[in-house]
Amino acid sequence: xSATQHMxxxxxxxxxxxxxxxxxxDLFLRANAALRQSREGGPLARVRALSDTxxxxxxxxxxxxxxxNALPDTLKASLVSVGHAVxxxxxxxxxxxxxxxxxxxxxxxxxxxxx
Numbered sequence: 001x002s003a004t005q006h007m008x009x010x011x012x013x014x015x016x017x018x019x020x021x022x023x024x025x026d027l028f029l030r031a032n033a034a035l036r037q038s039r040e041g042g043p044l045a046r047v048r049a050l051s052d053t054x055x056x057x058x059x060x061x062x063x064x065x066x067x068x069n070a071l072p073d074t075l076k077a078s079l080v081s082v083g084h085a086v087x088x089x090x091x092x093x094x095x096x097x098x099x100x101x102x103x104x105x106x107x108x109x110x111x112x113x114x115x
Contacts, residue, residue, distance in 0.1 A: 032104045
């Protein structure tokens, strides 16, 4: 087995040890890392980071709207509202990256991760 395969297997095993909320928070922290890096990475990095942020929030909206989702209705409505605000911001000609960073960090913190 190659070193890459060993690393992949070890990473997968480690993921099983982390809680679901921690894994979810990690997605928002990774999106923020990409957004921060995009400031110096040029237009392609910016487009990629904004696109990833948009896809992440579309997934959140879809999951929250699922009838099987057991979250309280007020929390679901709030998350959908925030998701729509993020989508509008991402679609602007010059998105406010600081706003996107703050929203993602707040959600990650709410999930129990360090922002």
